[in-house]
Amino acid sequence: MKKVIFMGTPAFSRTVLQGLIDSQAYEIMAVVTQPDRPVGRKRVITPSPVKELAQAYGIPVLQPEKLAGSDQAKTIIEMKPDLIITAAFGQFLPKSILNAPKYGAINVHASLLPKYRGGAPIHYAIWKGEKETGISLIYMTPKMDAGNILAQASLPILDRDDVADVFAKMADLGRDLLLKTLPSVFAGTNQAWPQNEAEATFSPNISKEEEEIQWNQTAIEIDRHVRAFRPFPSTFTRLKGQRFKIWAGRPITGDFPQGQVGQIVASTEDQLIVQAGQNTYFAIEEVQPNGKKRMPVKQYLNGMADHELVNQVFEMSSGHEG
Incomplete structure (x- = not known):
């Protein structure tokens, strides 16, 4: 059984993690997620959806404020995972972690890369009037969302869809595409391809303005x-x-x-x-x-x-x- 460390934070990530757990094909060694944050008008300190799921299954949870240079980063490297999977984690991974797993680190990214690299791809796809979006599985590199693509799947954006609608559908799509693709990663048969840098666009985190x-x-x-x-x-x-x-x-x-x-x-x-x-x-x-x-x-x-x-x-x- 291959050993996996999963990194993610919101409900989108939770759906992907649930799929990995349900498959029973991988050992989830640990989950890495953002620290508990204040939520709502009353600012109640609340764990991430991924943390709640991990705790329900007794999976160890790491919550570094900043992963690079942290004790948790050393712990991850010492675990010697076969693969790291990220899905909307919310932090950059240092080179030391990217280089640690035998099979590398894979990101479940919510756009049809090279379109909409960055932290808000679903928001931007709706905002800019795209008719479709999708999931890209990529090998992670030090450059944001720029790694080779292992697999993609598309999803139409309907006329009245909002970000919650698309997030839910994209989470299911990302889970299914990941589970379908992982066997070829471990078998060494996946034919990943490079992104076209000339076509890259970006979706930075949304500002208050x-x-x-x-x-x-x-x-x-x-x-x-x-x-x-x-x-x-x-x-x-x-x-x-x-x-x-x-x-x-x-x-x-x-x-x-x-x-x-x-x-x-x-x-x-x-x-x-x-x-x-x-x-x-x-x-x-x-x-x-x-x-x-x-x-x-x-x-x-x-x-x-x-x-x-x-x-x-x-x-x-x-x-x-x-």
């Missing part, structure tokens, strides 16, 4: 932005100087008044119609006012007269490009 909706974009672009950031990290705008989260909406056509970008030009029982760029309209359907819970627009509008919102303008930070 990028969460803000830019109303001068078209309604289609705003819709992609909202879905790409739902449920995490979410999108927001500003109303009367207060943060105002937008959880759901869609492009809409109709005979609406024309206003300035970001202006609420009309409302219905369950939608706020906002002027977007290039004479398009975006219908907001679910919101979260500052200090309140997420709610449908219908609930938000209860007890509020139309004139309190119609013609109000959502503000944008000056100088921020969408």
Whole structure:
């Protein structure tokens, strides 16, 4: 039985790890995951989904704040694994660890490389309007997501998919592709191929500034932005100087008044119609006012007269490009 060390953190990683455990073909020597972090409005210290799964099966867990140069790195090397598998781990692996396993280190990456290298490939694929994404299994190298590709599988992005939808489907796809490919890795028969560097694009971790909706974009672009950031990290705008989260909406056509970008030009029982760029309209359907819970627009509008919102303008930070 081949000895594997698994490194991962979110629910995506948990699905991949569960597949390895269920296969009963590999000995999971240890799981390496990010330290417990505060979660939610109450900032409760919470273990990662991968840690919870590992503990349920009695698998040893290592949680270095920074892997390079740590005691945990020495422990991993001393374990002499046959293979290291990473899936959304969230840290770079030092050369000493990459060189430790007999069969190398493999990453389950959530894009069709060389497109969208980096930490937010699923977010970017939706945000940029891709019609498909997929999983790439690659040999890890010191350069981010640049190693030779062992296998790929594609997945369509549906019109109303958000990042949670695609994450769930991609986790299943990554698990299945990994389990299908591993036998050829250990047998030495896998025909990995190099990436085309000229076609490489990047998906860096999402910044706080990028969460803000830019109303001068078209309604289609705003819709992609909202879905790409739902449920995490979410999108927001500003109303009367207060943060105002937008959880759901869609492009809409109709005979609406024309206003300035970001202006609420009309409302219905369950939608706020906002002027977007290039004479398009975006219908907001679910919101979260500052200090309140997420709610449908219908609930938000209860007890509020139309004139309190119609013609109000959502503000944008000056100088921020969408």
